[in-house]
Amino acid sequence: MDKLVIEGGRPLKGSVTVSGSKNALLPILAATLLTPEKCVIKNAPLLSDTYTMLRILRHLGVSAEIDGSTIHVKSGKLKKFNAPYRFVSTMRASFCVLGPLLARLKKAEVSLPGGCVIGIRPVDLHLKGLKALGANIEIKEGYVCAQAKRLSGKQIFLGGSFGSSVLATANVMMAATLTPGTTIIENAACEPETVDLANFLNRMGAKIKGQGSPRIEIKGVKYLSGAKYEIIPDRIEAITFAIAAALSKGEVTIKNVRVEHLSAVIEKLVEAGVKVKKGKNFIFVKRTGSLRPVDITTLPYPGFPTDVQAQFMALMSVASGISVITEKIYPDRFMHISELNRMGAQIFRQGPYSIVHGVKNLKGAQVMASDLRASAALVLAGLIAKDKTEVFRIYHLDRGYENLDKKLTQLGARIYRGKQ
Ligand code: EPZ
DSSP: OEEEEEEOOOOOEEEEEOOBOHHHHHHHHHHGGGOSSEEEEESOOOSHHHHHHHHHHHHHTOEEEEETTEEEEEOOSOOOOEEOHHHHTTOGGGGGGHHHHHHHHSEEEEEOOOOBTTBOOOOHHHHHHHHHTTOEEEEETTEEEEEOSOOOOOEEEOOBTTBOOHHHHHHHHHHHHTSSSEEEEETOOOOHHHHHHHHHHHHTTOEEEOTTSSEEEEEOOSOOOOOEEEOOBOHHHHHHHHHHHHHTTOEEEEESOOGGGSHHHHHHHHHTTOEEEEOSSEEEEEOOSOOOOOOEEBOSTTSBOGGGHHHHHHHHTTSSSEEEEEOSSOTTOOTHHHHHHHTTOEEEEETTEEEEEOOSOOBOOEEEOOSHHHHHHHHHHHHHSBSEEEEEOTHHHHHHOSSHHHHHHHTTOEEEEEEO
C-alpha cells in the first residue's frame, strides 16, 4: 500500500487546473446503460472510482475505452443485469446502475452497498422511488432484486430525514427517462452533479426540466440515443486547493472552475480572513494574516458541502479562536478528528458537533487515512505541520482525486509517494 510523505511549512504558489468531477462522472457512466448506442464522455477524471465503474459496466457487457481524459462506452446488447457485491461494496456509487438497468431491461440485481466509515448509508429513498414507478423489489441475500412488468410515471417525494439524496435522485431520474408518462421528483437533489446528469440525459434525448431545483419533471420517452458530453469541473477538488492555499499562507490560482458552484465555501473562506478573487472560470486565493475562527454547518447544495467539512476542519485547527463544525448530512463523518489531534490539533466531538480550538501550528506525525475526504484533510494538515507527516492508506485519496500529490508538488509542496 502507498503512503504520502509531506514536509510542511512551504507556502503554495502558482496555478493548478482542476479535473472533471468524480461525482458527476459516476452517475453519467451509469446512464450510458440506458442506450445501446455509443457515448463519448470528455473531461473524465482518471481515478480509482472511475476504473471501478468501468469494471462494472464491462461486467454487464459494455465496451469501454479510455483515450486520455475521454471515455468511449457502448452498451450494445447488455449481457447481464447484476452488479455483484465485490464491486458495490468497494464503491457505493455503483448502486446507481440499478435505475438504468431496471428501465432498460425491466430487471436488475444490485448488491446493497453496505455502510462505510462516514455513515450507515441507507438506500431506502432509492427503493421508494423505484417502487413508486412500479418496480417490484425484494431483498435477497444482500441484493436488491428488482423487476417490473410495466413502469409508469408518478409524483414522488424523495426527501429523507437528512434532506435530499444525490444518488437516489440520480437513480429515480434515470429510470424515469424511459418510463411512460410524467414523473415528478419532489425534494430532489440540487447538486451541480445532478444537473450535469440531467443535462447528459437530455443530450441523449430525455425530456427533463427543473434540474437544479427541488422539483424535477421527467417526461418518459421510448428510446435514448448515444451522446457526446463534457463533465463539469470538480468543485470539491477546487475547494480542496483553495483551502490548501489558505492553510499554507500561499497564493494560488485555481483554473477550470465553475465559480457559481463554490459560493458557500468562498463565503466562509472570506469570513475567515482569506482573500478570494473570482474570475470567469478561475479563482485566486491568498492568505497573509491570521485565520479567523468560523462556524460551519453542512447542508445539501447550495449549502456548505459535507465533502469539504474535513478539509475545512483542518483549516480551522490553526485559526485564532474557537469554531463549531456541525455535520448535518453524515453525523458520524468525523474520523479525521483523532488523526488531526495526533498532529497537535485540539478538536472535541459531541455527536454531530465538533468544537475546534485553534492552535498556533500542527506537528508532523504518522497518520491513517480512513475515507476519501478525511485523507485530503490529513494531506492539507501535513502541508503546514512543522517537519514530516506520513499519511498511510492513501488508496482512499486516490479514489477521488486525480494526481493530488503531483498537483501539490507543482505548487511547491514537498510531498512524495512511498510504500508503507
Ligand atoms: C453523494 O453520495 C456523493 N457521492 C457523496 O460524496 C456526498 O457526500 C453525498 O452525495 C452528499 O452530498 C457521489 O455522488 C458518488 P446522499 P450519496 O444520498 O448520493 C441519507 C465523496 O466524498 N440517505 O445524498 O450516497 C444519507 O445517509 C462522496 O465524494 C438516506 O437516508 O449521498 C445521508 O445522510 C462521499 N436514504 C443523506 O441522505 C437514502 O436512500 C445524503 O446522502 C439515501 C441517502
